[in-house]
Every structure is written in structure tokens, then in C-alpha cells.
Amino acid sequence: xxxxxxxxxxxxxxxxxxxxxxxxxxxxxxxxxxxxxxxxxxxxxxxxxxxxxxxxxxxxxxxxxxxxxxxxxxxxx
Amino acid sequence: xxxxxxxxxxxxxxxxxxxxxxxxxxxxxxxxxxxxxxxxxxxxxxxxxxxxxxxxxxxxxxxxxxxxxxxxxxxxxxxxxxxxxxxxxxxxxxxxxxxxxxxxxxxxxxxxxxxxxxxxxxxxxxxxxxxxxxxxxxxxxxxxxxxxxxxxxxxxxxxxxxxxxxxxxxxxxxxxxxxxxxxxxxxxxxxxxxxxxxxxxxxxxxxxxxxxxxxxxxxxxxxxxxxxxxxxxxxxxxxxxxxxxxxxxxxxxxxxxxxxxxxxxxxxxxxxxxxxxxxxxxxxxxxxxxxxxxxxxxxxxxxxxxxxxxxxxxxxxxxxxxxxxxxxxxxxxxxxxxxxxxxxxxxxxxxxxxxxxxxxxxxxxxxxxxxxxxxxxxxxxxxxxxxxxxxxxxxxxxxxxxxxxxxxxxxxxxxxxxxxxxxxxxxxxxxxxxxxxxxxxxxxxxxxxxxxxxxxxxxxxxxxxxxxxxxxxxxxxxxxxxxxxxxxxxxxxxxxxxxxxxxxxxxxxxxxxxxxxxxxxxxxxxxxxxxxxxxxxxxxxxxxxxxxxxxxxxxxxxxxxxxxxxxxxxxxxxxxxxxxxxxxxxxxxxxxxxxxxxxxxxxxxxxxxxxxxxxxxxxxxxxxxxxxxxxxxxxxxxxxxxxxxxxxxxxxxxxxxxxxxxxxxxx
Ligand SMILES: Nc1nc2c(ncn2[C@@H]2O[C@H](COP(=O)(O)OP(=O)(O)O)[C@@H](O)[C@H]2O)c(=O)[nH]1
Ligand SMILES: [Mg+2]
Numbered sequence: 001x002x003x004x005x006x007x008x009x010x011x012x013x014x015x016x017x018x019x020x021x022x023x024x025x026x027x028x029x030x031x032x033x034x035x036x037x038x039x040x041x042x043x044x045x046x047x048x049x050x051x052x053x054x055x056x057x058x059x060x061x062x063x064x065x066x067x068x069x070x071x072x073x074x075x076x077x
Numbered sequence: 078x079x080x081x082x083x084x085x086x087x088x089x090x091x092x093x094x095x096x097x098x099x100x101x102x103x104x105x106x107x108x109x110x111x112x113x114x115x116x117x118x119x120x121x122x123x124x125x126x127x128x129x130x131x132x133x134x135x136x137x138x139x140x141x142x143x144x145x146x147x148x149x150x151x152x153x154x155x156x157x158x159x160x161x162x163x164x165x166x167x168x169x170x171x172x173x174x175x176x177x178x179x180x181x182x183x184x185x186x187x188x189x190x191x192x193x194x195x196x197x198x199x200x201x202x203x204x205x206x207x208x209x210x211x212x213x214x215x216x217x218x219x220x221x222x223x224x225x226x227x228x229x230x231x232x233x234x235x236x237x238x239x240x241x242x243x244x245x246x247x248x249x250x251x252x253x254x255x256x257x258x259x260x261x262x263x264x265x266x267x268x269x270x271x272x273x274x275x276x277x278x279x280x281x282x283x284x285x286x287x288x289x290x291x292x293x294x295x296x297x298x299x300x301x302x303x304x305x306x307x308x309x310x311x312x313x314x315x316x317x318x319x320x321x322x323x324x325x326x327x328x329x330x331x332x333x334x335x336x337x338x339x340x341x342x343x344x345x346x347x348x349x350x351x352x353x354x355x356x357x358x359x360x361x362x363x364x365x366x367x368x369x370x371x372x373x374x375x376x377x378x379x380x381x382x383x384x385x386x387x388x389x390x391x392x393x394x395x396x397x398x399x400x401x402x403x404x405x406x407x408x409x410x411x412x413x414x415x416x417x418x419x420x421x422x423x424x425x426x427x428x429x430x431x432x433x434x435x436x437x438x439x440x441x442x443x444x445x446x447x448x449x450x451x452x453x454x455x456x457x458x459x460x461x462x463x464x465x466x467x468x469x470x471x472x473x474x475x476x477x478x479x480x481x482x483x484x485x486x487x488x489x490x491x492x493x494x495x496x497x498x499x500x501x502x503x504x505x506x507x508x509x510x511x512x513x514x515x516x517x518x519x520x521x522x523x524x525x526x527x528x529x530x531x532x533x534x535x536x537x538x539x540x541x542x543x544x545x546x547x548x549x550x551x552x553x554x555x556x557x558x559x560x561x562x563x564x565x566x567x568x569x570x571x572x573x574x575x576x577x578x579x580x581x582x583x584x585x586x587x588x589x590x591x592x593x594x595x596x597x598x599x600x601x602x603x604x605x606x607x608x609x610x611x612x613x614x615x616x617x618x619x620x621x622x623x624x625x626x627x628x629x630x631x632x633x634x635x636x637x638x639x640x641x642x643x644x645x646x647x648x649x650x651x652x653x654x655x656x657x658x659x660x661x662x663x664x665x666x667x668x669x670x671x672x673x674x675x676x677x678x679x680x681x682x683x684x685x686x687x688x689x690x691x692x693x694x695x696x697x698x699x700x701x702x703x704x705x706x707x708x709x710x711x712x713x714x715x716x717x718x719x720x721x722x723x724x725x726x727x728x729x730x731x732x733x734x735x736x737x738x739x740x741x742x743x744x
Contacts, residue, residue, distance in 0.1 A: 026562055032138075032168075033133065033168060033562070034165075036320075044350065044354075045351070046356055047356065047455065048357070052457045052458070054354060058165070058167065059164065059196055059344075061346075061564075061565040063450075063453070063562070
């Protein structure tokens with residue numbers, strides 16, 4: 001099933017299919033951290049009031065904003 | 078020999094640096110602790126080691142990352158020490174590949190082996206060394222294990238120049254590199270392969286450098302050609318193409334030298350995060366921690382300790398000095414200078430050392446545990462609403478200790494607009510040098526609600542900063558989208574030794590300042606209070622200090638403290654905030670803090686005292702902070718602005734509080 005990271009539930013995992021809709025700088029930074037198409041991610045927590053989300057990938061945790069997270073398409077695992 | 082220490086953020090570079098050079102630099106568990114290069118001498122007293130900010134790639138996004146590229150392009154490096162985090166080996170190797178292309182002898186320090194093995198990752202240093210063709214030394218930077226071997230390997234020479242062509246980028250790119258080599262023939266000394274690949278990746282620093290060597294037009298033409306070729310042949314961008322080539326190589330290296338087992342156990346970090354970054358509990362936990370830190374500093378622990386020290390200094394120490402002076406038969410002038418000037422001025426500041434150390438201890442604890450990055454995550458929503466991002470909260474928290482490192486920490490903020498905004502607003506965070514003033518005044522006027530009143534001042538500082546962030550970001554600093562991607566490092570149990578080092582390192586600045594700057598200032602202020610237009614040893618009200626203070630004092634009438642004493646201390650406060658306390662101690666010379674507090678009630682009412690504290694919170698960044706703002710923004714205009722807006726806001730707020738309070742009948 002294809003969903004957006006921002007729409008995953010806490011603890012759910014997915015593999016990134018499509019990331020090119022996000023802001024260029026954000027994409028660059030995620031790439032620096034080794035997160036790109038094909039990476040496996042897991043949604044760890046969600047901040048209230050539309051705040052950022054925490055995502056885990058290859059053992060490292062990263063915070064990104066919700067508006068970015070809903071631009072990243074993943075295939076649910 | 079100059080050896081550069083390079084690696085990803087938060088991999089233990091500075092810890093290793095401290096171990097290898099025996100010095101102490103700032104270590105913390107979040108990305109962006111080191112924001113400029115630091116030079117240390119190896120224990121052999123010959124070679125120099127250069128600690129640099131952490132980077133993920135040589136193609137920089139933020140200012141602190143740019144420091145590294147700039148360094149590689151302008152300074153002489155003989156060897157490189159690349160530190161890898163074994164638990165994040167894939168990501169770390171990406172940088173290694175770029176460094177090998179730079180073509181200098183390189184050695185790898187494989188760190189965080191303990192963390193890696195807990196995650197079920199085992200990296201074989203021998204195999205890694207064979208595949209990369211360079212020495213690999215396993216170390217534990219935190220404890221110093223393996224560091225002597227590493228130091229020996231790197232300083233003793235005999236490190237082979239690495240194979241810069243570890244990754245083969247395909248015929249198109251390899252040909253383009255050859256072409257660039259022809260263009261650059263004999264014009265410069267850096268590795269052409271490295272320059273070419275950095276250019277292809279979009280590294281602006283390298284591009285500028287190449288412009289200066291072969292001219293803008295020729296370079297752009299060359300770059301466009303290779304971009305087009307890759308686009309048509311592979312339907313992908315040049316940057317991504319390079320990334321994929323490297324990634325494939327890394328996968329191959331890892332398959333060869335690292336073993337991964339999947340552990341089903343959830344790491345402790347994730348369990349802690351389930352609580353502290355919980356949707357509902359996250360913010361309350363942060364506020365609770367702040368409250369605890371605050372109460373310990375001001376009420377439960379810090380206050381009694383400072384009180385004790387005050388009694389010690391004004392009692393036995395002062396009388397000891399006095400009898401010593403009488404014993405050696407010092408003149409009245411010397412007597413007065415030492416007791417009324419130096420002991421009052423410097424002692425009055427030193428009294429607050431316990432409180433300042435407690436505060437610094439907590440800040441170090443936040444930094445070293447890994448919680449700091451979580452604070453940024455938790456606060457991001459609020460910061461976004463005012464046109465900043467969560468990362469800007471880290472400089473502000475550090476600013477509670479001292480504004481100078483706070484402003485420096487803003488370098489890690491990627492977008493220039495947000496960085497400038499953070500630099501401008503960090504001085505509003507109440508630094509530790511302002512703490513003595515509050516302690517003095519609440520002791521005199523608000524004995525019952527001490528901690529509450531001080532808390533209100535700190536909160537006001539934050540509130541004003543957030544409101545101004547909103548105002549500035551919608552008026553003078555409009556535009557530019559903000560960027561927020563933050564790495565959340567695993568929690569690490571802070572070691573007592575490291576914590577103490579880091580607390581001491583921050584706190585010693587305060588003591589040093591008391592011994593130098595405040596010392597000299599106290600002598601000077603005392604002289605100004607001793608001499609006057611009509612001669613020496615005049616009554617205080619006829620002294621030069623009274624003349625100077627009296628000159629600006631009427632300005633403060635509307636905000637509640639029209640006295641030359643207040644005026645004079647505010648002027649000295651620009652030099653250093655704690656000078657305000659020294660000045661007051663000298664002006665109202667009294668034997669101890671308690672009687673000073675008694676005396677203050679002749680000059681202030683509770684309302685005007687509160688107004689005075691608010692004014693001091695906001696009115697001006699101190700001299701050192703102003704210099705840092707200038708250095709970091711590189712702009713006289715913004716520096717002047719940071720002083721100007723602070724004065725205006727301080728005046729307006731104090732005015733509202735004082736006049737409003739009067740209207741409400743609070744005098
Ligand atoms: N567990 C573990 N922690 C380490 C090791 N080396 C450094 N650290 C911790 O990692 C954090 C980052 O260290 P620092 O030297 O500031 O890294 P830098 O950002 O690369 O300069 C600190 O909290 C260190 O105490 C290690 O070998 N093992
Ligand atoms: Mg560092």
C-alpha cells in the first residue's frame with residue numbers, strides 16, 4: 001500500500017518510493033543522512049498541533065516537519 | 078605537520094581531539110557543538126591537530142559546514158584523520174570517499190564500537206583497512222582507549238597516499254575529469270579529481286575557487302556539458318548520479334567488512350524517547366525540567382550556598398585582609414582602594430559562583446545527554462509559528478549560560494535569515510552574568526516569592542524574543558522558507574568527569590573575568606567614586622561617578638529609578654553585566670550583601686526594583702556579546718540594530734510595567 005510518511009501511524013514502517021516533491025534543501029539534508037528513495041523508515045512519534053515527526057531509519061532518529069513528511073511517499077511494510 | 082580531524086557530526090571528534098592533544102574543547106551530544114576550527118598540539122609537541130565542525134559531506138549547506146570546505150581549499154593540510162561512527166558506518170563512509178578523493182594521506186579512527194556492538198553491528202577494522210587501502214585504528218574516544226596507538230600511527234609518517242579512484246564514476250564523468258585536468262594544467266595544486274567531483278555535486282565553494290582559476294564562462298560551459306551528457310544518457314541529475322555510484326561502492330565495502338545482525342530488542346534511547354518526546358507529555362516534561370533546574374539554581378541549592386559564601390567573604394576574609402593591611406601599615410588610600418573597591422567589587426561578584434556553577438552544570442547535562450536535540454524537536458512547532466525553527470532554541474538555551482557561545486551556536490542553522498534572527502534574539506536570554514543582579518534585588522524586595530519573580534524575568538526574556546521573532550520575520554526579515562531537519566543522537570549516560578570538565582570550562586570564564594575585567598573595573602569605578610571635580614576623597618555625591626551617572630539618570634525617571642547610582646551602574650553594565658553588581662557594591666559601600674539589600678530600599682520600591690531588573694534583562698548586549706554579533710553577522714548595521722532595538726524594547730517594557738503598576742496602585 002502506498003501512503004505518505006506523515007500519514008503513517010506511530011510504529012508503522014515503510015520504504016520510501018518518492019521523495020522529489022519535498023523542498024530541495026530538506027531533500028539534500030535527508031540525503032546527507034542517508035535517507036533517500038529505497039530507504040526503510042519507521043515513524044516513531046508525532047508532535048502535537050501539527051508539529052514535527054520523528055522518523056527512524058537505519059538505527060538513527062531524525063526529526064522533520066509534518067509538511068515535509070506528507071510529501072514523502074512510502075510503500076507500507 | 079598539520080593533521081585535520083574530519084568526520085560526521087557527533088561522532089566523537091572533539092573527544093578524540095581532547096584525548097590526543099590533552100586539551101579541553103567543548104564536547105556535547107548533538108550535531109553542531111564545534112562550529113569553528115580549533116587547533117591543538119599533539120602530545121609529542123610537534124604536530125598540530127585541527128578539530129573541525131562535523132559534516133556529512135564536503136558540499137556544505139550551513140555556515141559551520143562551510144568552515145571545513147573553506148579549510149580544505151585555503152589551508153595546508155598534510156594528513157587527514159577521518160573519524161567514523163561504527164554504528165552509522167554507511168553514512169560515514171560517504172564522507173570518507175570524498176576525503177580519499179582529496180588525495181592526502183588519510184587514516185581512519187573507527188569510533189563508537191561500543192554503540193555499534195550494542196546495535197548488533199560489527200565492523201572489522203582489518204578488512205576495512207584492506208578494502209580502503211588506508212590504516213584503520215579502532216578507538217574509544219570517550220575513554221581514550223586506542224588513542225596512543227592512533228597517535229603513533231598518524232604522527233610517525235609512512236601513511237600511504239590513498240587510491241583517489243576508489244569509486245569509478247563511469248566513462249562520461251571520468252572523461253570530464255580528464256578534461257578539467259587539461260583546463261587546470263599547471264594552474265593549481267589541489268587534486269583535480271576532487272575538485273571536479275565537488276564541482277559536479279554542486280559545491281559552491283569549489284565552484285567559486287574554480288571561477289578564480291579558469292574564469293566563470295569557461296567553467297560554466299564545461300559544467301553544462303557534463304550535466305547534459307548525464308541527463309540524456311541516464312535520465313537523472315548529475316548529483317544523484319554521483320551519489321548512486323558512491324552508494325553502490327559503499328554497499329560493496331560494507332558487505333565485505335561489516336556484519337549486521339538484527340536485534341529485536343528496542344534500544345533504550347527509543348524507550349526514553351517514547352516518554353520525553355511523547356505527543357502529550359513532551360512539552361510538560363521540558364517545562365518541568367526547566368523548572369527543576371531553575372529552582373535548584375535559585376532556591377533550593379544555589380541560594381544557601383551563595384549566602385554562605387557571602388558571609389565568608391564579607392566576614393573572615395574581609396577582616397583578614399583588613400588586619401593584614403593595618404599590619405603592613407598601608408595608607409588610608411590603599412586601605413580604601415582594596416576594601417571598598419576591590420573586595421566590594423570583586424567579592425560581590427564571586428559570591429554568585431555557586432549559583433552560576435549549578436546553572437552551568439545543568440546546561441552541560443542537557444548538552445551531554447542528548448536531550449538538547451529533543452528540545453529542538455519539541456519546540457519546533459512554537460518556533461515555526463514565530464518564523465524560526467526548533468534548532469534556534471538550542472542557541473537560546475546555551476545563551477542562558479552565556480550569550481557568546483549561544484550566538485556562535487547559531488552557525489548550525491542552515492537558512493541565513495533564521496540564523497540572523499537567532500543571533501539578534503539570543504542576547505535577550507538572561508545569561509548567568511545577569512543572575513547576581515536578580516539575586517540581589519529579589520533578596521531585598523521579594524523575599525517571599527524569590528524564585529517566582531526570577532522565573533518571571535526569564536520567561537519574559539523568552540516571550541519578548543518570540544514576539545520579536547514574529548515581528549522581525551514578518552517585517553524586516555521576510556522571505557525564505559525555513560528548513561528543519563534534525564538528527565536526534567542516541568542518549569548517552571553523561572560521565573561525571575566529562576560533565577565536570579564542561580561545567581568548569583564554562584564557569585571558569587566567570588571567575589577569570591572577576592579576577593581580571595571586574596578587578597580592573599572595580600579599581601576604576603572606585604577611583605571615579607573617590608575623586609571628584611573638587612579633588613580627592615570627596616563625598617560620594619560629589620564624585621565623578623555621581624556626575625556621570627547623574628547626567629543620564631533623568632532619562633530613567635519615567636521608568637522608576639532616577640538616581641545617579643542606577644545610571645552609573647547601567648553604564649558599566651555594558652562592559653559586563655556583573656559589573657552592575659560591582660558598581661553597586663562600591664557605590665553603596667556596605668559591609669555585606671544583607672546590608673546592601675537594606676540600603677537599596679532607600680532608593681528603590683519593589684515596583685521600581687522589578688522595572689530595573691526587566692531593564693537590565695533587555696537593555697543591551699554586553700561588550701563581548703556585541704563583538705560576537707559583529708563577528709558573526711559581519712555587519713555594522715545589524716550590530717547597531719541589535720543594540721538599538723534592545724534599548725527601545727527595554728525602555729518600553731519597563732515603562733509599561735512601572736507606570737502600569739503605579740496606576741494599579743502598586744508602589
Ligand atoms: N558511547 C560512546 N560515546 C562516545 C564515544 N566517543 C564520544 N562519545 C560521545 O559522543 C558525543 C559526541 O562527542 P563529540 O566529541 O562532541 O563529537 P563531535 O561532534 O564529533 O566533536 C559525546 O556525548 C561523547 O561523550 C565512544 O567511543 N563511545
Ligand atoms: Mg565537536
